[in-house]
Amino acid sequence: MLEKSAAWVSMFPYVYFICYMQKQGQAHFDSSTVDNMRRLLEHAGVPGHIYPLSLLCYEVMPPPQQVEKEIGEQRVISFHGVGLSATEETKYGDITCHTKNADEGRELFTNTLYNSVVNQYNVLKSAIFRDRGAAVSNNAISLSQPWR
Numbered sequence: 001m002l003e004k005s006a007a008w009v010s011m012f013p014y015v016y017f018i019c020y021m022q023k024q025g026q027a028h029f030d031s032s033t034v035d036n037m038r039r040l041l042e043h044a045g046v047p048g049h050i051y052p053l054s055l056l057c058y059e060v061m062p063p064p065q066q067v068e069k070e071i072g073e074q075r076v077i078s079f080h081g082v083g084l085s086a087t088e089e090t091k092y093g094d095i096t097c098h099t100k101n102a103d104e105g106r107e108l109f110t111n112t113l114y115n116s117v118v119n120q121y122n123v124l125k126s127a128i129f130r131d132r133g134a135a136v137s138n139n140a141i142s143l144s145q146p147w148r
Contacts, residue, residue, distance in 0.1 A: 031110040038092055038109070049089050052113050054120035056083040056128060083124035085141060087116055 041048025059080035064073060095112050096105035119140065126136040127143055134143040 052116035
């Protein structure tokens with residue numbers, strides 16, 4: 001099975017931190033990568049925003065068992081529920097105002113983003129895999145299906 005991975009998606013000036021979750025668990029965010037994106041936003045010349053986002057779609061098209069370099073590798077696609085969750089903007093200054101040094105602040109900010117994404121992902125898993133739907137909403141995460 002492929003390694004779990006974490007990534008960021010930039011629709012400048014917005015950055016969404018996504019944690020691609022596989023059945024084995026969540027991939028942790030690298031604090032230097034998160035900090036680089038934060039600093040790019042700060043020096044962009046336009047206001048930037050960071051939003052934790054979770055996407056549950058592993059069952060629709062899981063990664064192949066092994067990586068093939070040839071064109072046309074076979075992929076399995078199945079019908080399954082998917083979920084997308086985004087929280088409010090996460091601001092570096094709000095999270096790190098009580099830290100003693102920059103390294104501690106970077107780690108705290110990274111962990112805050114990661115924990116938010118994992119929390120959202122776990123709520124999505126309950127909604128989709130346990131067939132509980134929007135009933136799993138809590139004070140921090142409100143799920144909805146606007147088409148129903």
